[in-house]
Amino acid sequence: MKTCGTCGRLVLDYAEFPCPNPGDDKGVIIRCKFCRENENTYSCPECGFTGP
Ligand SMILES: [Zn+2]
Numbered sequence: 001m002k003t004c005g006t007c008g009r010l011v012l013d014y015a016e017f018p019c020p021n022p023g024d025d026k027g028v029i030i031r032c033k034f035c036r037e038n039e040n041t042y043s044c045p046e047c048g049f050t051g052p
């Protein structure tokens with residue numbers, strides 16, 4: 001389980017992808033299925049980048 005970066009819940013079903021900010025090569029974004037389906041905004045824990 002990991003913590004969803006959007007809703008903060010512990011989730012089993014999630015997507016994990018690198019931060020889309022080209023200046024950030026460390027950030028990893030975790031977004032759960034619920035947040036993905038609802039197109040909730042995510043934010044990168046490293047650089048604060050937000051995206052749909
Ligand atoms: Zn979530």
Ligand SMILES: [Zn+2]
Binds near residue numbers: 024028048
């Ligand atoms: Zn980032």
